[in-house]
Amino acid sequence: MRRACNIIACDAVRDEVESVLAGRHLAARTSFLDSSLHFDCTALEQVLTENLQKHADAADPTVLVFGECYPGIDATAARYGATRVRASNCIAMLLGEEQYTRGLMEGQFFLTSAWLSGWRETIEKRFGLDAATARELFSETATAVVYLETLIRSPGSAAARAFARYVDLPLCRVDVGLENLAELIEEAIHVGKSPP
Secondary structure (H helix, E strand, O other), X not given: OOOOEEEEEEHHXXXXXXXXXXXXXXXXXXXXXXXXXXXXXXXXXXXXXXXXXXXXXXXXXXXXXXXXXXXXXXHHHHHOOEEEOXXXXXXXXXXXXXXXXXXXXXXXXXXXXXXXXXXXXXXXXXXXXXXXXXXXXXXXXOOEEEEEEOOOOOOOHHHHHHHHHHHOOOEEEEEOOOHHHHHHHHHHHHHOOOOO
């Protein structure tokens, strides 16, 4: 029988995490934190700490499905006996570190369905950019937009095309499975604290 676990994850990968848990028949109690917390590292650390405190004395391992979202996130996890998946961010969780790093070096800007659901608000309201300024910034740092389709959410190809037009970059769609994410979660559960 598989061990139960506590999963605290970013809601940017909620559908993917839930699909992995169901597919691997993992008994998990899940908490998903709002991805907009990434815009305020202090708030993210506070909310994450509050969630970790709830599981600090649990016999079952607690796993964080977060990247390196703020300096010291691993120290926060360790303080409460939790284990974070070994990935730099959500894109690397899906693609794997090597493919993510290679794409980054090639100037690829990665999109997920979750991010696409509010991209215009993020760029225009949160960052205060208009289309011309966004195009200029993206042209300096990116060569292409890469849309990662996990086929779990409603396909976001139309939104990806709209974003690529907005920043005036070529678009590429890549279908990705959940094998890498599943392995990361299983590994973190395995190295998590043992039950008493």
